[in-house]
Amino acid sequence: MTTSPEKRRYPPWLLIAAGAAIILATYFYLVVWQPESLVGGAGVGPAALVALAGYLAGSALIIAGAMSRMPTSTVTLLPIAIAINIVAGQINNMVGLPLYLDSIGTVLVGLLAGPAAGAATGALSNVIWGISISPASLPFSTTQVGIGLLAGLFARWGWTRRLVTCVAAGVITGGVAAFISGPISAFVFGGANASAGRSAIVALFQTLGLDTLGAAIAQGLTVDPLDKAIAFLIAVLILRSLPSRFSTRFPFARKHAVFAPRRASALARTETADATHQEDTLQGGRA
Numbered sequence: 001m002t003t004s005p006e007k008r009r010y011p012p013w014l015l016i017a018a019g020a021a022i023i024l025a026t027y028f029y030l031v032v033w034q035p036e037s038l039v040g041g042a043g044v045g046p047a048a049l050v051a052l053a054g055y056l057a058g059s060a061l062i063i064a065g066a067m068s069r070m071p072t073s074t075v076t077l078l079p080i081a082i083a084i085n086i087v088a089g090q091i092n093n094m095v096g097l098p099l100y101l102d103s104i105g106t107v108l109v110g111l112l113a114g115p116a117a118g119a120a121t122g123a124l125s126n127v128i129w130g131i132s133i134s135p136a137s138l139p140f141s142t143t144q145v146g147i148g149l150l151a152g153l154f155a156r157w158g159w160t161r162r163l164v165t166c167v168a169a170g171v172i173t174g175g176v177a178a179f180i181s182g183p184i185s186a187f188v189f190g191g192a193n194a195s196a197g198r199s200a201i202v203a204l205f206q207t208l209g210l211d212t213l214g215a216a217i218a219q220g221l222t223v224d225p226l227d228k229a230i231a232f233l234i235a236v237l238i239l240r241s242l243p244s245r246f247s248t249r250f251p252f253a254r255k256h257a258v259f260a261p262r263r264a265s266a267l268a269r270t271e272t273a274d275a276t277h278q279e280d281t282l283q284g285g286r287a
Contacts, residue, residue, distance in 0.1 A: 012065040016116065019061030023142050026054030030183040031213075051187050052139055059123040059141040066120035073249045074113040078121055081105030085125040085144075090133060098197030099227045102129075102137075103147045107170075107228075108235040110151025111160055114252040118148025139188050143180045147173055147228065151235075155258045166236050170229030177228060178220025185216040198223060 030051055067075075082105060089102025106125060110118025122144025130138030154160060154169035185191055185202075191212045193199040201222055205215035239247060240259060247253045 012069045012116075015061045015065030015068075016119075019058040019063075019065065021058075022054055022061065023058035023145070026051060026058065027180070027183060029054075030187050048188050051184065055139050055142040055184065056127075059127070059145055062145055063120050063123050063127075066116040070113070070117055070120070071251060074109065074117050077109060077112065078124065081109045081121050082125045082128060084108070085122075086129045086133070089129065089137075093134070093194045096196035098195065098201055098223055099230070100195075100223070101227065101230070102126075103144060103228065104231045104234050106144055106148045107151040107231045108238065110148045111155040111235055111239060111258055112247060112250045112253050113152070114156070115149045115152030117252075118152045119145040120148070122146075122148040134194060136189065136194050139184045140181060142184065143177050146180050147177055147231075150176060151232070152252070154232075155253070156256050158256070158258075160232075160236055160258055161260065163233070163236070166232050167229045170232030171225040173232070174223075174225035174228035175221065178217055178224040181220050181224070182213060182217030185220075186213040191216050193219075 030047065084105035085102050088104055089100060092099055092101040102125070103122065106118055106122035109121040123141040126137045126141035126144050130136070130141075150169070150173045154173070159165040159169040185193065191202050191206070193202060198219060201219045202215045205218045206212070210218060236259075244259075247259055253259065
């Protein structure tokens with residue numbers, strides 16, 4: 001009796017690494033070589049297709065790798081986080097504010113469940129947003145991957161335990177996001193933005209003599225640090241307002257004491273263990 005060969009499965013880390021490699025290769029192709037078809041900010045041509053395909057393929061691999069290792073508690077949180085991203089981002093674009101406000105849910109998941117979960121949430125948000133409402137959001141899934149990744153890393157390093165360092169983490173994340181988004185905005189969309197406020201800032205920098213890529217990155221450095229600081233602050237305040245048992249449902253937040261100093265967290269675990277031991281001793285004595 002012959003058995004059918006088992007379907008080969010790639011380890012999650014390999015998918016995530018491959019996705020990151022494709023994204024980096026696409027980024028350096030656009031920034032270092034700056035294809036001639038993009039001179040003048042036309043936003044069309046073979047280079048734009050390379051950018052779109054590279055960023056989407058990389059995001060898809062990261063999603064596939066991250067989703068395969070998520071616990072149930074994280075998976076159930078994803079629809080809420082994605083809805084927060086899409087609703088807040090769409091309202092911001094309709095109003096025309098010079099912000100984004102589309103990464104609050106991404107940061108929230110990154111803080112609770114770690115870098116991989118945050119990256120997957122961000123990428124899924126923009127893919128769903130792009131397919132359902134705003135196609136222009138699709139290529140920026142790469143930016144959301146970076147935001148979710150950094151949110152999880154800063155949470156692991158303890159930057160979310162104080163509001164000052166939380167805001168600083170948002171500012172740094174915003175700076176990184178600006179350099180990721182700049183080539184996408186310039187090379188895929190010719191510097192155009194879904195928000196009238198952001199488009200006005202790009203136009204201002206172009207009148208000052210910057211080319212399309214320079215103006216797009218300058219606009220990001222002007223807007224993104226403030227936007228991501230707001231996202232980090234809102235996410236942390238939301239999570240702190242919830243009962244502590246909510247965050248302890250997530251192994252990452254519990255392991256790294258994301259919302260409390262490590263010493264306090266360790267003390268709390270010790271006190272809980274002592275109380276349990278005393279209760280068991282009393283019950284044994286009564287028996």
